Amino acid sequence: MTKNTRRIQRGELALTRAAIIDASIALLDSSGESGLTFRALAAVLATGAGALYFHVASREDLVNASCDAIVARAMAATMTFASPPQRLRAIGLALFDAIDAHPWVGAELARAPGTMPTVRILEGIGQQVQALDLAEEALWAATSALFSYIVGVAGQNAANARIGRERGLDRSTFLDALATQWSQLDANAFPFARSVATQLRGHDDRADFVTGIDLILDGIATRCAR
Amino acid sequence: MTKNTRRIQRGELALTRAAIIDASIALLDSSGESGLTFRALAAVLATGAGALYFHVASREDLVNASCDAIVARAMAATMTFASPPQRLRAIGLALFDAIDAHPWVGAELARAPGTMPTVRILEGIGQQVQALDLAEEALWAATSALFSYIVGVAGQNAANARIGRERGLDRSTFLDALATQWSQLDANAFPFARSVATQLRGHDDRADFVTGIDLILDGIATRCAR
DNA sequence: ACCTGAACACCGTTCAAGT
DNA sequence: ACCTGAACACCGTTCAAGT
Numbered sequence: 001m002t003k004n005t006r007r008i009q010r011g012e013l014a015l016t017r018a019a020i021i022d023a024s025i026a027l028l029d030s031s032g033e034s035g036l037t038f039r040a041l042a043a044v045l046a047t048g049a050g051a052l053y054f055h056v057a058s059r060e061d062l063v064n065a066s067c068d069a070i071v072a073r074a075m076a077a078t079m080t081f082a083s084p085p086q087r088l089r090a091i092g093l094a095l096f097d098a099i100d101a102h103p104w105v106g107a108e109l110a111r112a113p114g115t116m117p118t119v120r121i122l123e124g125i126g127q128q129v130q131a132l133d134l135a136e137e138a139l140w141a142a143t144s145a146l147f148s149y150i151v152g153v154a155g156q157n158a159a160n161a162r163i164g165r166e167r168g169l170d171r172s173t174f175l176d177a178l179a180t181q182w183s184q185l186d187a188n189a190f191p192f193a194r195s196v197a198t199q200l201r202g203h204d205d206r207a208d209f210v211t212g213i214d215l216i217l218d219g220i221a222t223r224c225a226r
Numbered sequence: 227m228t229k230n231t232r233r234i235q236r237g238e239l240a241l242t243r244a245a246i247i248d249a250s251i252a253l254l255d256s257s258g259e260s261g262l263t264f265r266a267l268a269a270v271l272a273t274g275a276g277a278l279y280f281h282v283a284s285r286e287d288l289v290n291a292s293c294d295a296i297v298a299r300a301m302a303a304t305m306t307f308a309s310p311p312q313r314l315r316a317i318g319l320a321l322f323d324a325i326d327a328h329p330w331v332g333a334e335l336a337r338a339p340g341t342m343p344t345v346r347i348l349e350g351i352g353q354q355v356q357a358l359d360l361a362e363e364a365l366w367a368a369t370s371a372l373f374s375y376i377v378g379v380a381g382q383n384a385a386n387a388r389i390g391r392e393r394g395l396d397r398s399t400f401l402d403a404l405a406t407q408w409s410q411l412d413a414n415a416f417p418f419a420r421s422v423a424t425q426l427r428g429h430d431d432r433a434d435f436v437t438g439i440d441l442i443l444d445g446i447a448t449r450c451a452r
Numbered sequence: 453a454c455c456t457g458a459a460c461a462c463c464g465t466t467c468a469a470g471t
Numbered sequence: 472a473c474c475t476g477a478a479c480a481c482c483g484t485t486c487a488a489g490t
Contacts, residue, residue, distance in 0.1 A: 002302055004453095004455095005453095005490095006454075006455070006490065007454090007455080015454085015455085030473085037481090037482070037483085038482085038483065038484080039481095039482085039483095042456095042457095042458095043454075047455070047458075048456040048457050049456090049483085050455075050456065050457070050458095050484080050485075050486080051454075051455050051456070054453085054454060054455075056441075057325070058483080058486085059482095059483065059484090090349045092339060095385075100419050102432070110336050110381045110382065110385060111385055111390070112385065113382050113385045113386050114386075114389075116406045119408065119411070119416065119419050119488085122418070122419060122422075123415075123418050123419045125278065126418030126419070126422065127417070127418050129402055130418065133341035134471065137401075140422065140425070140429065140434070141434060141437045141438070141441070142441070143418075144429075144434045144437075144438065144479075145375070145434075145441050145442070146259075146438065148375060148378050148379045148382060148435075148438060149371070149374060149375045149378060149438070150379060150384060151378060151379060152374050152375060152378010152379060152380075152381060152382070153374045155336045155346050155378060156336065156339050156374060156378070159336060159338065159339045160339050160340075163338075163339070163340075168453080171387075181340075185345070190345065190349050191349075191353070192349050192352030192356065192369075193348060193349045193352070194351050194457085196348075196352065196366065199366070199396050204368065208366070208367060208370045208371075209374075211367045211371065212367070212368075212370065212371035212374060212375070212442075214445070214449070215368070215371050215442055215445035215446060215449060216371070216441055216445055217445070218444070218445035218448050218449050219440070219441035219442055219443070219444035219446075219448075220441060220445075221443035221448075222444050222445075222447075223440070223441060223444050224446050230472095230473075230474095231471095231472095231473085232471065232473075232474070233473090233474080240472085241474085247480080252490075263462090263463070263464085264463085264464065264465080265462095265463085265464095268476095270465080273474070274474065274475040275465085275475090275476075276465080276466075276467080276474075276475065276476070276477095277473075277474050279465075280472085284464080284465085285463095285464065285465090299472070322473050324478095325489060419471085453490100454489105454490085455488105455489080455490080456473075456480100456486105456487105456488085456490100457486100457487105457488100457489105458485105458486095458487095458488105459484105459485085459486085459487100460483105460484085460485075461482100461483095461484090461485105462481105462482075462483085462484105463480100463481075463482065463483100464479105464480095464481085464482100465475105465479085465480090465481105466473105466478085466479075466480105467476100467477095467479100467480105468475105468476105468477095468478100468479085469474105469475085469476100469477105470473105470474080470475075470476105471472100471473085471474080471475100
């Protein structure tokens, strides 16, 4: 019997790796990281849990492939900007927004260094840094700093979103709770945290993120120019 | 019967939150993140799994508290440096080294934003940035960029170490495997990744990390001076 | 070749029963 | 008040049995 014939005879879509990844993304988006179980996925796809293992190697493989699908889309959308610095900002923002929409992507990027989604990001950043025409020795340092910063913020934003989801809080309620906690810290040991506690809610994470990219680009310009 | 009397009569140490955290750190160090289970921990502490819940709220609480113990120690060791930039580099390196020794700390920092260990780090960075005497509006941007970068690299290094452990590879074997994978990527789509693949093994992550801090400090100096 | 779904070997957490 | 450890409600993954 040829591939998937039985399912198709039952009037169902063929069970393919792509279909599994699509369902996985939908489940991760709607139910969070803990919502993706092979039992739930099998139910959505009207199949048995074991059948999934014919198309994905493990849960880890599935989450990584789901992440890669989102990252590939986000990176493809950054091709239209002109100058390398603009393009680098665009890459950062595309990822920021993708992770805002799919927080689990940020967690996966932080979890699986060296895999396809992170290589895509490194490639995008590296190509633009090469176009900055820096001294040869500075190329890796500049790429590495930008990459670490961008993926690092990605992970933290994902964590914020996850906590919000788990506690059922929206962003401003979560920040209010954090502000309250921080303002109760010991005044001698934590003067800075206390001083920023009240301002937490007003901050625009996305703007802060771009400012960070600009700081690194400035540092690259002053330190690495040839 | 007073606290812990029964265990002490049996010639055992008192079951306290501190003792549980110590055992948790030892287990995380020796067996990795998946090695910390309440059953294994209870066995080490010669108690029942349920008893642990009298002293820690959940597994999440326990890992966070274990992380905080390590971070508090690392931050305390950075008090001896003179200038704010030196101190900021020292904070970064202290965390880098702590995470090198305890990779699960990096993962936890990335997972639990706003909790005690991250507040300690933010406080340390914020105090030093305040001492840089920047324009008021630039204070948060500078602190936020340094914090994101440092915690971001922490998370990625932790992930590298975790993968190495899981696959039973040392660092250079892991990098060799990555280099082989990357050099097999499509030449048109991934020219940068292919070009750095062969150099991966030679990079000093710790030095790259400090260079990144310096780039951000340079950017702060040129952009935020008042 | 692909699918099914019960079974296996785990988890974190709870809770009645002890001391 | 604190501890015990069986029980509960899950997991990811495997695998004999089907088609």
